[in-house]
Amino acid sequence: MYAVCLKCGKSKDAPYKRCSECGFKPADDDSMAKSVYLSLGRFDTRAEQSTYEYKLRELATEIRSGHEIAFDQVDMDRLRRQKIEVDSVSDAGVLRYLLRVFFPGLLFLLILAGVLIVLKLL
Numbered sequence: 001m002y003a004v005c006l007k008c009g010k011s012k013d014a015p016y017k018r019c020s021e022c023g024f025k026p027a028d029d030d031s032m033a034k035s036v037y038l039s040l041g042r043f044d045t046r047a048e049q050s051t052y053e054y055k056l057r058e059l060a061t062e063i064r065s066g067h068e069i070a071f072d073q074v075d076m077d078r079l080r081r082q083k084i085e086v087d088s089v090s091d092a093g094v095l096r097y098l099l100r101v102f103f104p105g106l107l108f109l110l111i112l113a114g115v116l117i118v119l120k121l122l
């Protein structure tokens, strides 16, 4: 089990995916943050995740029996902030970063190809 459906408590393999049981798919920021909260992705390390897996099963049982989940507000705020940070990274920004990282290597290869062509012509 990796994630739990926010609406029915059925397990799924990713928090953003549509639930195979009830068809719920988190669309807005709030349900997305809550869905990440109800997944092992809430924690970074393997140790924290395996501790949380047991708790996650309990939360799934609570949802299935119709109880409201008490979301930890501090952690919910952290997840919302992370979502905003991820959203703020634009495709153009990623492209610029990749170009900056790989440009020196590409330039070197171009110069090398140029030198080889010149040497063959001589």
Ligand SMILES: [Zn+2]
Pocket: 005, 006, 007, 008, 009, 010, 019, 020, 021, 022, 023, 024
């Ligand atoms: Zn569901």
